[in-house]
Amino acid sequence: MFKLNLKIAWRNLWKNKGYTFINILGLSIGMASCILIFIFIRYQMSFDEGFKNEDRIYRLTTNWTTSDGFEESQGVPQPAPAALRNDFKNQIEKVAAIRQDGGIIKVKDAAGKDRIKSLEDVFYAEPEFFQIMNFEWLQGNPLQSLSQPNTVVLSKDMATKLFGNWNIALGKTINFQNREDFTVTGILQDIPEHTSFPLNIIVSYQTFRNYNGPNFKEWGSTSSNDECYFMLKKGVSIEEVASILPKFSEKYFHKDLAFKEQNGFQALSDIHYNENLGNFANKTMPKKELYGLAIIGAFLLLTACINFINLATAQAVSRSKEVGVRKVMGSLRKQLIVQFLTETLIISVFALLFACVLTEVALPGMKSLFHDDISFSIISNPSILVFMVGLVLVVSFLAGFYPAMVMSGFSPALAIKNKITANAGGLS
Known part of the structure; x- marks a missing residue:
């Protein structure tokens, strides 16, 4: 019919x-x-979908309440990740600091001349970041590749761009800002476009600590380039962390200011959709x-x-x-x-x-x-x-x-x- x-x-x-x-x-x-x-x-x-423990992953934020209103930032003071790790041992499983930077990346040829010279975004990250975010590794591993100073992990695409073939990149060096040489210790599978983490060059966070040591005790400065992510322990609710955060903020932030400064949090699933807070990809919807x-x-x-x-x-x-x-x-x-x-x-x-x-x-x-x-x-x-x-x-x-x-x-x-x-x- x-x-x-x-x-x-x-x-x-x-x-x-x-x-x-x-x-x-x-x-x-x-x-x-x-x-x-x-x-x-x-x-x-x-x-930002597909992470193994995405329902337990959050970003620490900073906000200010003044006579003019309320402001907030995705950035945190540089000592905040270490303090969070120390003060929330019973609630938080992993804490990781990550910082966005940028500059000239150089790769030299056998004669010592610049073969590649390119302006790139560079991130400094603690090893724990890759235990929180389960990106795919092609070479190296998240526990060791960024544990030492002057080490760098590249995405597959970036390694191919700098060395012609990502398979030969491990152990080679790149120069950043004519300042230091970094040894390649790991290769990541290319990061997808639909993510708030456009990571192509990731340097060990210890490298950043070594030449920026004094600022790691300063709670009075907050940059949107400095972010902190944490993963709750199984069975712990974010409400439990939220109830303790005010005391945490009161403990560390300066009290003699004309405004109130404290920390907040944001779920990983909210990062792309919150226009009040930015992200490394500069994409919100x-x-x-x-x-x-x-x-x-x-x-x-x-x-x-x-x-x-x-x-x-x-x-x-x-x-x-x-x-x-x-x-x-x-x-x-x-x-x-x-x-x-x-x-x-x-x-x-x-x-x-x-x-x-x-x-x-x-x-x-x-x-x-x-x-x-x-x-x-x-x-x-x-x-x-x-x-x-x-x-x-x-x-x-x-x-x-x-x-x-x-x-x-x-x-x-x-x-x-x-x-x-x-x-x-x-x-x-």
């Missing part, structure tokens, strides 16, 4: 090529808009904006469906005689409804195919606009395929149900006599 409906539907659509083309074009634009919005939202919602985009996408799709309904209803008059004849020949109303919905399904499938083409055309511009590595690959992102299948089914129902009900309800007597009008209808 479905095969027969499919043949009849295809014949009717082919007979009305102009009507079919206009509907496919209108629906495809609405579908393409929805697909682009879905891809973007899905990409943004995937930030509030969830309210994502919800707004989703509403816009739904509105565009609904508009396309309404346009389809208007065209289908207008064409219903020209097909009234066909409906009348089929009813006289014994077709039931539900059979006619299935027939008209099948036609809409075919149009929706072709609209989806055209929408995929439009999406591919628009995607480069979208990547350039948002500076994100957004992908339309259904192989690496099967959720896109699921969404598109759902999109076809939803559009087929929304756009096809009302016209199917109208046309299947025509009175056979009036339909055969061509006495159906767009306004009068003639339902039976």
